[in-house]
Amino acid sequence: MEGGIGEVDHLAGERATALFDVDRMKVAWAGSRHAVDVADRMARLVASDPVFRKDNRTMLPRTELFKDTLKKAAHAWKRIVELRLTEEEANLLRLYVDQPGYVDLHWGMFVPAIKGQGTEEQQKKWLPLGLQGLETTATFDPKTDEFVIHSPTLTSSKWWPGGLGKASTHAVVYARLITEGKDYGIHGFIVQLRSLEDHNPLPGVTLGDIGGKFGSGAYNSMDNGVLRFDHVRIPRDQMLMRLSQVTKEGKYVHSDVPKQLLYGTMVYVRQAIVADASKALSRAVCIAVRFVGEWLKWLYTDVTHKLEAKDFSTLQEAHACTAGLKAVTTSVTSDAIEECRKLCGGHGYLNSSGLPELFAVYVPACTYEGDNVVLLLQVARFLMKTVSQLASGKQPVGTTAYMGNIQYLLQCTCGVTTAEDWLNPAAIKEVFEARALRMAVNCAQNISKAPSQEEGFYELSPDLLEVAAAHIQMIIVTKFIEKLEQDIPGEGVKAQLRNLCNVYALHLLHKHLGDFLATGCITAKQGALANQQLGMLYALVRPNAVALVDAFNYTDHYLGSGLGRYDGDVYPALYEEAWKDPLNRTVVPDGYHDLPPPAAQAAAQPLVQALIDFLL
Amino acid sequence: MEGGIGEVDHLAGERATALFDVDRMKVAWAGSRHAVDVADRMARLVASDPVFRKDNRTMLPRTELFKDTLKKAAHAWKRIVELRLTEEEANLLRLYVDQPGYVDLHWGMFVPAIKGQGTEEQQKKWLPLGLQGLETTATFDPKTDEFVIHSPTLTSSKWWPGGLGKASTHAVVYARLITEGKDYGIHGFIVQLRSLEDHNPLPGVTLGDIGGKFGSGAYNSMDNGVLRFDHVRIPRDQMLMRLSQVTKEGKYVHSDVPKQLLYGTMVYVRQAIVADASKALSRAVCIAVRFVGEWLKWLYTDVTHKLEAKDFSTLQEAHACTAGLKAVTTSVTSDAIEECRKLCGGHGYLNSSGLPELFAVYVPACTYEGDNVVLLLQVARFLMKTVSQLASGKQPVGTTAYMGNIQYLLQCTCGVTTAEDWLNPAAIKEVFEARALRMAVNCAQNISKAPSQEEGFYELSPDLLEVAAAHIQMIIVTKFIEKLEQDIPGEGVKAQLRNLCNVYALHLLHKHLGDFLATGCITAKQGALANQQLGMLYALVRPNAVALVDAFNYTDHYLGSGLGRYDGDVYPALYEEAWKDPLNRTVVPDGYHDLPPPAAQAAAQPLVQALIDFLL
Structure with a gap:
């Protein structure tokens, strides 16, 4: 689908060689004609709206990027209301806005179908992860009919949930339920985090953003957060009571809903991730195919011919050897850096782990001083020549x-x-x-x-x-x-x-x-x-x-890594780094109070957010 | 080597299990005791100097990052002079400063051993790449004894050379030599680009930074540049004349130095890249090993046991299927995005290609909703169980x-x-x-x-x-x-x-x-x-x-990609994007005039920079 309509089409020749009906292929990819049409309409709506421009996104400092995310969220909401978009249309509009943010969760509260199952949805999402080592407690106090939420240690802080750092007003917090002196294991509690008037954290609640992440733009528009409770009190009826209840007297009572049911539905979330993979991959393929084909062919034949012309036999062996070693070592190294980063789990995605920057600064080595693919093809040509000369008795040299x-x-x-x-x-x-x-x-x-x-x-x-x-x-x-x-x-x-x-x-x-x-x-x-x-x-x-x-x-x-410290004392280092992020300079993020009326109204609604002790 | 000396060593247990002499292993890695010692000394010198702090680097907007690079360059130079460091020490100091910048080339001019071979070195670096399609011309004008350097089209702009965007004052420019109406092919010319007084580009010279690149921090401290000439005149003696000369009358004369000699030494540059690979890789391994070992074991056994406990047979199959599909599709997708990015050559490294951000925003999918390695191990356990039950005649279901x-x-x-x-x-x-x-x-x-x-x-x-x-x-x-x-x-x-x-x-x-x-x-x-x-x-x-x-x-x-445009009209798009970078808002970069005296003096020296028409 063409975006801006220009006067040129450098790819017309390529398109002319296609042996199939592109329009019907769109239907085949998308699943139906309707799916193509509605996606098309929403994509154009977003592309033509200057508020949704994203070409400057990677250039924005993080505080500005977050402000931009707030502005886009408000504007998207405004358009959805003005145009009376359906749920399907609204979801596609969000997809094409293409900027991760707290609003991904926020909007979930205002789209009726999701609204109805919100809490269960979030349980599906978070329950399967990090179920042990949870140190936060919710101790029932029958005198006041309240639970006391408390995170006793640094490692019991909540870490990572999206939208928590700067935006969420309420959260579903998983904590060990303690009543009548007994620990009943993990239960969910709805906890208000920030004032609905001035958006400041409530007393006893420590909140912040966990800092910059891999890449420019990318997930930096999301305020993944850190949260700690110091004896925060909530009414008894804010415990999620579908599976079990605590009575006014502090008695723990099971319902007859089977606990396992909650696990089954995480299947849904995974299925959604599988579906999303094709989108990200097809975007990359789309970019590479439109750019690479002809260019790569030219580059390869040209460079090869230039180098082949000089037939200095030992020089050629030395060239093949160093070119090949360059290609193999740089490819292996960049792949392995990324492998190391992923092995560090979610934390490897934080800039404070040092690994995103190491990868980004290293990976051009695969391209500069000779593209690795081109270099390996040159090595192979040299090997083919060497093989062909064996018959004539020419002795190969060096490596x-x-x-x-x-x-x-x-x-x-x-x-x-x-x-x-x-x-x-x-x-x-x-x-x-x-x-x-x-x-x-x-x-x-x-x-x-x-x-x-x-x-x-x-x-x-x-x-x-x-x-x-x-x-x-x-x-x-x-x-x-x-x-x-x-x-x-x-x-x-x-x-x-x-x-x-x-x-x-x-x-x-x-x-x-x-x-x-x-x-x-x-x-x-x-x-x-x-x-x-x-x-x-x-x-x-x-x-x-x-x-x-x-x-x-x-x-x-x-x-330069909180994770790779000599002393292995990882968590205080990550914690300290997080507070340095410019997004943490103000308690209420810049731009939050400038949201126009409809979105501001939306933002003032409780933002229910499921949390876990990620990895901790 | 410990950095800050803390009171804890969470890895002491791990260190106690080692079966070898760590100190001697350092010597084995580094090559000699001397190499360990001097590296150690330089690493500590850098680590203890507050000017070289880098923990905030990924948080800096690009203009600030560049200013920081200028400051570090000046300070490093100051320390090298004050401490009378040897060339070996100075090179190590630069390594540990660990911030790519124009100074990497700049310093090369002031380290005697490199100074002597500067120009040849740079030819080695650039000659093997992109020798065709070069459109820039150097036409000899015998009337004034000058060459006229001219880039007739947008695609003849120079693109990518490090240090060119904001810092370099002089360049070795490769252009087609034309004299007496005949094209003699590609030759090198030393061209002054900027005033040595106010650092502004000279008349006829268009100069700028090519915009943000992959990652936060990373190579964004380097001012890779774009350059175009509009009939810029240089004296005849600024042609590099080792291989061939042009006489005052405009006659083209070959020397008897064999042309091929210039190619042989690129072997040196490649060898240096191979050596560098081990450094980047060992950094990543260092971070991952210190963090991952015990944690991963815990995560895997814990999550697995939790999930295994629920033995709902069809649910288990559905879990194994979606968990496995999630792991395989997200891994394949992120690897393939990165593959597409590399296939786009150097340009895939520019943020304006859209690919760095796509990778960075997608790749957490490999970790969230269940780490892929952990998920695959769960799938495998389920398969092992299914196999073991085949003997007892239990019929496997679904996939x-x-x-x-x-x-x-x-x-x-x-x-x-x-x-x-x-x-x-x-x-x-x-x-x-x-x-x-x-x-x-x-x-x-x-x-x-x-x-x-x-x-x-x-x-x-x-x-x-x-x-x-x-x-x-x-x-x-x-x-x-x-x-x-x-x-x-x-x-x-x-x-x-x-x-x-x-x-x-x-x-x-x-x-x-x-x-x-x-x-x-x-x-x-x-x-x-x-x-x-x-x-x-x-x-x-x-x-x-x-x-x-x-x-x-x-x-x-x-x-969101200049390379993936529907119409394939790639170069004007990249060009336009480049000028939007905040670093291009001022002609002379912020911080340039604040360089302290010794570095300022160094900066005023001609910065010889080899250029090519990269890909164009």
Whole structure:
């Protein structure tokens, strides 16, 4: 769907080659003609409204971004009322406004169908997570017919709920119910957090935003919050009493609703997430497809030809080696940084973990100094050339010298018969060499079947990338093994490095098992033994993990991470960082009192918000 | 290395289990005792200096961040002079300041060893990239003994060079040399860009920052720039004349230095990038290891036990199915968004491409509503239970119903003999079912060999993750195939969807070839045929790619991307976006004139900067 109608269509040629009816495909994606039409209408409504502009979003300081979120929420509400939009239309309008915010929950209260099931919905969302370690208590006081809500420690603070930091006025708080001196486990309570008059937190309630998150714009428009209670009193009837009740006298009574029912419906939330995935992915694909196709082809052939023209044989090997190592190490590194970030759970998404910035500052290395895909294709071309010259007796040099051993490597069989045999460096080295060479030879044969060499290179690009990666992995594994042949002083130091080397090699072997099996370098049984050995090596590395990273010798300043602190004292660090966020400079956020009447009215409604002790 | 010395060490227990000498390991990582010591000294120097604080970096608006970069550059220079640091020490100090900026290049001019080879170094860096399509010309005018530098079109603007946007005063510009009416191809010219008095761009020079980039903080401290020339005149002797000269009369003369020599040394830059990778990766690992270990174990066992306790059989299947689908779809989506971003080359790193924000706003889906790793382990536990109940004749339900077919699936052989046979949906479905079931059965057998079931689950976690993924992939492939059995109207629509379904299934088969081969579901030959068919399918999809993404029906507003525009008119959009950046509001950046004397003096030195027409 075109947005601004320009005079050019650089993609017209691409569109002309399509072999199908695009309009009917839209129906197929969306599910029905109606779905296409209503989405279309809402998308255009949002796109044409200047209040919903988002091109400046990543440039706004966080306080301004939040103000912008408030303004958009108010305006969206105004449009929904003015145009008498249906629930379906209103939901789509929110989708296309495309800015996460407290209003995602807020509006839920004003759309009738959601309103009816609000509390149950939120239980579905939050119950499955973090059910243990909950330290907040709700102690019944029969003298005043009230519960006393209290978070005794820093780690009992609520952390993460969206909309809590600056916007929510009420919350459903999960706490351990204590009555007649007995702990009855976790129950929900509706607690008012802020004044409906001046929006200030009520006495005993500590509230704030948890700080900036991954990216510019992105989820920074959401005020994920931190909350702590100091003996806050609420009336008895604010306990959620569908499953069990507390009487005026303090007696705990079960209802006959089966508890498990509450769990079943989380299925719904997960299903919604699965559906959303396709939206985010299709957006990215849409951007990449419209930009990349022709450009990448040009870039690749051009750069390759330029470099191929210079045929200095050792220089070429050095080029292929460094280009390939650059591509493999930068890709592996950026993927692994992101893997580490995700392993840190929700907290890895906070800027104060240091990981979002580390990823963002590192990842351009995959592109600069030669795009990794282009570089690997160059390496593969060099390998194809090297293979083709083997027949004429030309001896390969440097890191391709192993290819000279072609007769042996094409027919050798791996001698491993026990898991322990996989600790033999010579066995590892040989299978990595055999795999790399056999893949290169197979690929060269397939290219020779194509009508022309250029067509062969183009069609077999995906295979060529794998050939190059196999070669580079062989280099890294071999160099690691060679390093371990040297003397490395210090008690246990060499043993640890040997474990890491074996973990690395066997991890690669398992990850690319298909390569090793398909080329007949190892048998399925040997593959299973390698994986078994890998499991044993993990168990050896685990007790040394913290000490191994200590040996990187990084200061806390350099790591710049609340999670990676030397002393492991994570929570006070995160807590302290959160309060530094500019959004926490004022209690009532800038722009809150400027909301126009209809939205202001909406905002004054109790914003019921489900909370849990996330991870704590 | 501890940063702030606290009273606690939550990781002391972890450190006590290490089986090696951490101090000697530091030496092993760093290469020598000297390297550890000097790094240690510089790291502490930076960490203890309040000017180098970086905890607030992600919270700063971009203009403030840039000002902070200027301040740090000046302070670092001051410290280097005051302490008479060696080149090695100064380089380490810069590393630990840990903030990319124009100064990375700037300082290069003042460190003697780099100073000597400056220009050649920069040629190494830029020459291999984007050598074609260069539209900027340097036309010799013998009347005035000058070259006239001119960028005739928008697409001939220089784009990306670091330090160019706001800081550089001089540049090495690559342009097509024209003399005596003939085009001699690409040569380098030293061009002054800004006044050394007031730092304003010289007449005919258009200069600006290209706008915000991926992440908060991160590379936003660097002023990557855009540059365009309108008939700017430079003296003849500012052409780089090592390889060839232009005489006063306009004659073009070659020197006898072989041109290829310039290419060889780019090897050096790549090697430096490979070395840097380990630093970024080890930082991330350091953070993750110190945080994750114990927490993840607790989270997993706790959540699993809570959920296992409720044994509602169909509910459990639905839980396993949605949990698994949530994990697989969100992981695949976030990885693929990032893949799309990288495919867009350098431009995918700009916020104006829309992709950094899309990634950052989507990726928490991998963590929220159940961490994906934890969810997959739950799915695997459910599958293990289902397998164990098969023996007792219990019929599996829903998406696990295929497991009831165990006798057949354990012994069936794939009948594919040609590449075309892989287009048969029944063949695809069967191998995915057989693979999932055989992996589950193998894993269950391995668990039964462990001393206890719990230990088995713990040790075999990596295998369990693969079992769960194989099962979920089978569900997705099967559902896609079932969908295609329905009527889908529109010319060519169903054919396209069938191609995509086959691409998806065969791509998975190739990616996880090891699983299929190791379990004997297919032979190596059949795997090769599948890959061959996949190549043919790619060729079928390619001409439909742009039309397929058009069918997602996204407005340009919703995509929010200069690269993904419907009309493909990418460059004017990027150009326009760049000028909106707050850093471009002033010509001379805020803070530039506040630099203290030594750094100001340094800043006034010509900042030689190599440029290319990146991608253009």
